[in-house]
Amino acid sequence: xxxxxxxxxxxxxxxxxxxxxxxxxxxxxxxxxxxxxxxxxxxxxxxxxxxxxxxxxxxxxxxxxxxxxxxxxxxxx
Amino acid sequence: xxxxxxxxxxxxxxxxxxxxxxxxxxxxxxxxxxxxxxxxxxxxxxxxxxxxxxxxxxxxxxxxxxxxxxxxxxxxxxxxxxxxxxxxxxxxxxxxxxxxxxxxxxxxxxxxxxxxxxxxxxxxxxxxxxxxxxxxxxxxxxxxxxxxxxxxxxxxxxxxxxxxxxxxxxxxxxxxxxxxxxxxxxxxxxxxxxxxxxxxxxxxxxxxxxxxxxxxxxxxxxxxxxxxxxxxxxxxxxxxxxxxxxxxxxxxxxxxxxxxxxxxxxxxxxxxxxxxxxxxxxxxxxxxxxxxxxxxxxxxxxxxxxxxxxxxxxxxxxx
Amino acid sequence: xxxxxxxxxxxxxxxxxxxxxxxxxxxxxxxxxxxxxxxxxxxxxxxxxxxxxxxxxxxxxxxxxxxxxxxxxxxxxxxxxxxxxxxxxxxxxxxxxxxxxxxxxxxxxxxxxxxxxxxxxxxxxxxxxxxxxxxxxxxxxxxxxxxxxxxxxxxxxxxxxxxxxxxxxxxxxxxxxxxxxxxxxxxxxxxxxxxxxxxxxxxxxxxxxxxxxxxxxxxxxxxxxxxxxxxxxxxxxxxxxxxxxxxxxxxxxxxxxxxxxxxxxxxxxxxxxxxxxxxxxxxxxxxxxxxxxxxxxxxxxxxxxxxxxxxxxxxxxxxxxxxxxxxxxxxxxxxxxxxxxxxxxxxxxxxxxxxxxxxxxxxxxxxxxxxxxxxxxxxxxxxxxxxxxxxxxxxxxxxxxxxxxxxxxxxxxxxxxxxxxxxxxxxxxxxxxxxxxxxxxxxxxxxxxxxxxxxxxxxxxxxxxxxxxxxxxxxxxxxxxxxxxxxxxxxxxxxxxxxxxxxxxxxxxxxxxxxxxxxxxxxx
Numbered sequence: 001x002x003x004x005x006x007x008x009x010x011x012x013x014x015x016x017x018x019x020x021x022x023x024x025x026x027x028x029x030x031x032x033x034x035x036x037x038x039x040x041x042x043x044x045x046x047x048x049x050x051x052x053x054x055x056x057x058x059x060x061x062x063x064x065x066x067x068x069x070x071x072x073x074x075x076x077x
Numbered sequence: 078x079x080x081x082x083x084x085x086x087x088x089x090x091x092x093x094x095x096x097x098x099x100x101x102x103x104x105x106x107x108x109x110x111x112x113x114x115x116x117x118x119x120x121x122x123x124x125x126x127x128x129x130x131x132x133x134x135x136x137x138x139x140x141x142x143x144x145x146x147x148x149x150x151x152x153x154x155x156x157x158x159x160x161x162x163x164x165x166x167x168x169x170x171x172x173x174x175x176x177x178x179x180x181x182x183x184x185x186x187x188x189x190x191x192x193x194x195x196x197x198x199x200x201x202x203x204x205x206x207x208x209x210x211x212x213x214x215x216x217x218x219x220x221x222x223x224x225x226x227x228x229x230x231x232x233x234x235x236x237x238x239x240x241x242x243x244x245x246x247x248x249x250x251x252x253x254x255x256x257x258x259x260x261x262x263x264x265x266x267x268x269x270x271x272x273x274x275x276x277x278x279x280x281x282x283x284x285x286x287x288x289x290x291x292x293x294x295x296x297x298x299x300x301x302x303x304x305x306x307x308x309x310x311x312x313x314x315x316x317x318x319x320x321x322x323x324x325x326x327x328x329x330x331x332x333x334x335x336x337x338x339x340x341x342x343x344x345x346x347x348x349x350x351x352x353x354x355x356x357x358x359x360x361x362x363x364x365x366x367x368x369x370x371x372x373x374x375x376x377x378x379x380x381x382x383x384x385x386x387x388x389x390x391x392x393x394x395x396x
Numbered sequence: 397x398x399x400x401x402x403x404x405x406x407x408x409x410x411x412x413x414x415x416x417x418x419x420x421x422x423x424x425x426x427x428x429x430x431x432x433x434x435x436x437x438x439x440x441x442x443x444x445x446x447x448x449x450x451x452x453x454x455x456x457x458x459x460x461x462x463x464x465x466x467x468x469x470x471x472x473x474x475x476x477x478x479x480x481x482x483x484x485x486x487x488x489x490x491x492x493x494x495x496x497x498x499x500x501x502x503x504x505x506x507x508x509x510x511x512x513x514x515x516x517x518x519x520x521x522x523x524x525x526x527x528x529x530x531x532x533x534x535x536x537x538x539x540x541x542x543x544x545x546x547x548x549x550x551x552x553x554x555x556x557x558x559x560x561x562x563x564x565x566x567x568x569x570x571x572x573x574x575x576x577x578x579x580x581x582x583x584x585x586x587x588x589x590x591x592x593x594x595x596x597x598x599x600x601x602x603x604x605x606x607x608x609x610x611x612x613x614x615x616x617x618x619x620x621x622x623x624x625x626x627x628x629x630x631x632x633x634x635x636x637x638x639x640x641x642x643x644x645x646x647x648x649x650x651x652x653x654x655x656x657x658x659x660x661x662x663x664x665x666x667x668x669x670x671x672x673x674x675x676x677x678x679x680x681x682x683x684x685x686x687x688x689x690x691x692x693x694x695x696x697x698x699x700x701x702x703x704x705x706x707x708x709x710x711x712x713x714x715x716x717x718x719x720x721x722x723x724x725x726x727x728x729x730x731x732x733x734x735x736x737x738x739x740x741x742x743x744x745x746x747x748x749x750x751x752x753x754x755x756x757x758x759x760x761x762x763x764x765x766x767x768x769x770x771x772x773x774x775x776x777x778x779x780x781x782x783x784x785x786x787x788x789x790x791x792x793x794x795x796x797x798x799x800x801x802x803x804x805x806x807x808x809x810x811x812x813x814x815x816x817x818x819x820x821x822x823x824x825x826x827x828x829x830x831x832x833x834x835x836x837x838x839x840x841x842x843x844x845x846x847x848x849x850x851x852x853x854x855x856x857x858x859x860x861x862x863x864x865x866x867x868x869x870x871x872x873x874x875x876x877x878x879x880x881x882x883x884x885x886x887x888x889x890x891x892x893x894x895x896x897x898x899x900x901x902x903x904x905x906x907x908x909x910x911x912x913x914x915x916x917x918x919x920x
Contacts, residue, residue, distance in 0.1 A: 010730060030689070031704055032774050035712045035741075036734035039721050051709040052554035075480075088599065095890045102898065110902075122908050207397070207404035214403075224902045225909055228852040 004062045004069070007040050017062050024056040034059065041065070047072040107220040109234050110227075115241040120226045128245035129165040129184045136382065137188045138373050139164035140294075141249070142181060142285075143196025144172040149350040150196070150301040153248035154392050155360045157385050160368050161375030166249030168196070173204040174281035175212035182216075182288055187241075190294045192371050193285075194363070197300045197315050198307070200282065203275035246388055252353050258341040259348025264304045265331050271317065272310040279318070286322055295371065300328040301359055302338045304348030327366060329359060336362045397439040399577065399915050400663055401616065409436070410609075413573075414670045418597065425594030429568055429671065436573040437536060444535035447509070451502055452567040455545045456560070458498030462552045463559025465491050495553045499546050506542045509534055514755030537576040539752060539920055543702050544570055548584040550706055557584050565592050574667035578660050578917040580678040581698040590673050597672040603889050604878045605669030610896035612662025616915075617904035619860050620656035623648045624913050625848035625905070631816055634826055637843075639833035642826055644844060646813040651861070653812060654682070656916045657696070681868040686800035688769045688807050699752070703745045711741040735774045742771050753920045757820035765811055856903055 008017045012033055023029045029037065037059075038049045047069060058068045112119040115127045125148075129137065139162060141151045148168035156162040167180045177199060184190075215222040226234075289296040298319055300307055307330050319326035329336045336358050340348060343355030351359060367373040376382040397404045413432040417425055437445045469487035473480055507515075509532070548569070551557045560566055569588040570576075630637055630645035637645070661678040668675035682695035692700050711717055717740050725733030750763020784791050810827060817823035838844070845851065870877055881892045906912070 027693075031708060032735055032738055035709075035721070035738055036731060038713065039718070039725060039734050040730060042718070043722075043725075049713060050554075051705075051713045052556065054705075054709045054713070055556075091886050091890065095894070098890075099894060099897065102894075103901070106898075106902070205397070205402075205404065206408070207402045210403050210407060220901060222907060224904065225907065227902055228850070 001062065001066050003044065004065050007037065007044065008062065011036050011040065019061075021061045023061060024059050029059060037065075041069060045069050045073060103218050103220055107218045109220075109230065110223040111219040111239055112223060112226070113233060113237045113239055114243060116243040120223060120229060122222065123169045123180075124243070125245045125249055125251075126167045126169050126180055127183070127241075128243060128249060129167055130187060130241035131244035132165060132188065133381075133384075134187050135189050137163050137165050137184075138191050138376075139367060140181070140184055140188070140190045140193045141166040141168065141196065142172075142177050142193060142199075143168050144199045144202070145170045145251075145350060146198040146301045146303060146306060147172075147194075147196035148249055148251045149253055149352075150356050150359045151194070151363060152250045152252070152356055152360045154250065154389050154394055155357065156364050156367070157377075158389055158394055159361065160364045160373070161377035162364065162367055162373045163376055163382065163385060164248065168249060171202065172199045173202050173208060173212075174199055174278050174285070175204055175209045178281055178285050178288065179212055179216050181285060185288060185292045185294075189292050191373065192367060193289045193294045193296050194299050195282075195285065195296060197298050197311070198303070200278055200298075200315065200318070201272060201274065201311060202278075204277065206277070209277060209281075244384075244388075246391060248388070250356075252356065253345045253350065254353055255345040256342055256352060257345055257347045259304045259344050261304050261340040261348065264340070264348075265307070265309055265312070268309045268313075270310040270313065272308070272314040274314060274318070282318065283322060286324060295325070297325045297327060297371075299326075299363065300330055302330050302336055302343075302351065302355065304340060304344075306349065329362060334362070334366075397436070399440075399918065400660065400667075401613070401912075401915065406613075410667065410670070417594075417671055422594040422596070426565070426568060426592045429572065429591060430564060433568065433571040433573040433576065437571055437576060440536040440577075441533075444533065447505055447535045447538065448541055448571055449567065451505065451541065451545045452563060452570050454498055454501045455548050455570075456563040456566050458494060458501075458549055459552045459559040459566070460561065461494045462491055462498075462549070465494060466555060466559075491553055495549055498549045502542050502545045502549075506538055509538060511751070511755045534919075536918065537578070540579045540581055541570040541576065543581045543699075544583075547581075547702060547706060548588075551584055560584070560588065562592075568592065572668075572673070574664045574671075574673075575675055578657065578664070578915055579696075579698055580661060580664060580676050581702055582676060586676055587673060591671075595672045597670065600882055601669045601672055603882055603893075605666045607878050607881070607889075607893050607896065608666030608669065609663050610666075610893055610900065612659040612664075612666060613900050613904075614860075614896055615655040615659030615662065615864070617900050617906060619857055619864075620652045620659060621905035621910060621913050622849065622853055622857060623652040623655075625853070625910070626844075627652055627816075628911075629848050631818075634822070634829075637847075638835055638838050639829045639831070640835045640838040641843060641847070642813075642830045643809075643834060644839060646809050646816070646826075646830065649816050650809050650812040651857075653815075653916060654679075654695075655864075656913070660915050660917065681872055683805065683808075684801070684868060684872060685804050686797060687773060687804060688766060689773065691804055691808055692766070692770075699749070703749060707745050707748055708741045711744050712738060717741060731778065732775070735777075738774065739771050743767055746770075753815070758814055758817045758823045761820040761823055762811060762815045765814060769807060 005017055008015070012028070015028055017023070020028070024034075034054060038054070041047065042049060049068075049072060053068060053072070058064055112121040115121045115124060115130050117124045121127055129140070139153075139156075141147050141153075141164060145168065148166045151164070151166050153162075153164040153166060156164050165184075167184055169176065169180070172180075177195070181193065211221070286296050298315060300312065300315065307328075309331070312328050312331060315328070316326055318324075327334050338344075338351070338355055338358060343351055343358065345352035368375070376385070397409060399405070400410075409432075413428060416428045416432075420428055434445060437448065465487060469483065469491075472478055472483045472487075513531075548557070548560075548566070552559050565588055568591050569582070569584060572582075572587065572591055575582060575587075627645055627649045630641060631649070634642060658679040665675050665677065676698055678697050680694045680697060682691050685691040685694055712721070717737065720740065721734050721737040723733075724737040727733065728736055746763040746767035747760075748763075749766070750759045750761070753759040753762070781791070784796070789796055810830075813826055813830065814820070814823035817826055849857075867877065878892075881888050
């Protein structure tokens, strides 16, 4: 979970990510940042994120991103 | 249940008040926007055709209706000079029958012609339900036709009365000079085919016939000579229509009423329309028909018609 | 009946079908919508309605096939001791094949009808000859409903919606008449079930729907059609005008296109409400954008979202591009790397966007123009941030924001200048003339008033632009004017509709002296 916050902070510093639930809806994460985020997640957690998973519900909060990562890791096994 | 009925009634009341208010405002706006005289300077559309409203009441014995075929082919001043018949061409370019009917009804408010001649080219021009609706609405609420006059409204438009004092000097006729010969190789080639009449045109022709009947005028269908717009299929269909509705039909292209048009000299646009010399021949033939078959009176020498002599003089045709 | 903006549609067809919809029982309401939609399609395109029917059948069958495959995959995955990875890979391959068949069939029809001539022209210089296809014209809305058809298939493939067993519902989803001409491009999840359910229409929906239609009519008839009197002659013969007039025409064309398209969208959304359907919004105050990419998130929203979901992310996350992104990250770092690699996906999006608008070189240039701007914008962003920091310019201050607004407006107007041109060459030439041959005096010496709009026309447009700005600012602040009018009771509600109607009747650019303009996006 903290790993997610670290990744976000590194990609786009100066934003308070903890507790947010509108990262995509408020355009804090635009499509280019999302691509960078996904690339980082795939690297760090050794997962493959399909395009179908790129929906606001999966990315709006650090918790949702973490849940996505966990789900994909489970599926990959 | 009771509550639902009250709510429905309330809504109905609201809607009817809204509709009535809207219509009232549209009527008021129409009064403001309608041109206060039948002249271009006052914003009148199709002023030449609407000039008939400026004629003295009940002085025009013959009305010509139709599209450009009508206003290039029939010359009221020639009819006056030759036979003393008073007539006016209520013709507009590419006229559709819905407009023909509106223009006729407006003309009949002030005139009671003995004969109404409808040039048949416009019988075959299609128009949509929307155009028919627009025509009908504009007749009742002229604001839809003249809304663009907001740019030039004056105080008189709010208070003034509508009048019609202007008359086109040529009585709606447009004389075209010039010659462009026509190819008449396939002109009026025989066929038994019937041209197709656009869907709503039958009903509108009936409406026009009824309006004529109400005001005691005889409706006559006339086809002017044209190699581009007329053919045997249209002739056949028009003949059938005329007998269906009990109307007279005269085709100047064919048969015993044919006018001897020289297609190398009498048209200015290769057979589409007639030029001055073609129009002279057609008007002469129509004049014979009007005084012969329909007994149109000769008003020459009658002081009440002095303005016709003046218009004739001004046109230079008397000389 | 040739569009929404004919008396027979507005006075007969729309109220007639809304009334029928109210009168029939809920269970049969879908039939009214489907019949009305096909009648509208038939009135505009005649027998070409066959093509939308074929599209509906194709997505129905492909959707069912995908559904069956997904169910079998589910069963095999649930089996004990299954090699889940292998099962997934196997079914992914099969389902991709099925999806490809359905998508290619839909795109094939679109390409054959819309782009065949353009493609033949492109390959002819290479000596290749394409078989000549008969020219039969374009079914209305083919660019829009094809996007909807493809999105349904991809959504079923992805499992975001279930395959629909009802072909009639899919046909209605594609043809629903308020949206068929110019969109908005709806997703299956947004409208299909609502269209079928026949939910009761509330009085509030009828009010806000009618008011929205009238507002759209006003935008289109008062502003867009009036501006056409100047824009059309200038672009028909740009050689006769100097740079000043061309700049003015480009600005007015941008305004015309906005009022035409967003006005038509207001009508579409309003008409949807009359049937109790919430169509997605297609505009959200685009001229308040601060960057080109923000502009495209606010202008033709549903098209941008479609490209993002079905082109940008899939391309970005495809195998080869992922490898490229990985390499770029190693070389350029976690921020610049992905930004550089996103060029591939951005290129695909903007190529598709340009071509979607039409088979013409000007549209290709238009797409590439935005591709370069947006990609370069992403690449220079870090440098620009650093520069601002060094110069001490605050990037959240009014000055910087103002600069961004002006820059974006210039970018947009230049883009629309290309867009309106007859070809890419003409677009470039006009851009050159607008900048190098710009003379302000032609804007002041009366030349402009001789083209087709008089002072009164400019005044009306000006007043309406102020009105649009006020409405835009309100919407930006989250205020819904129609919501407020509804709460204030019947008198205010009727007054709003009445005022809009009178505005259209008196100040609309229709009738004698105006050439009727077809809705612009209907031809894209």
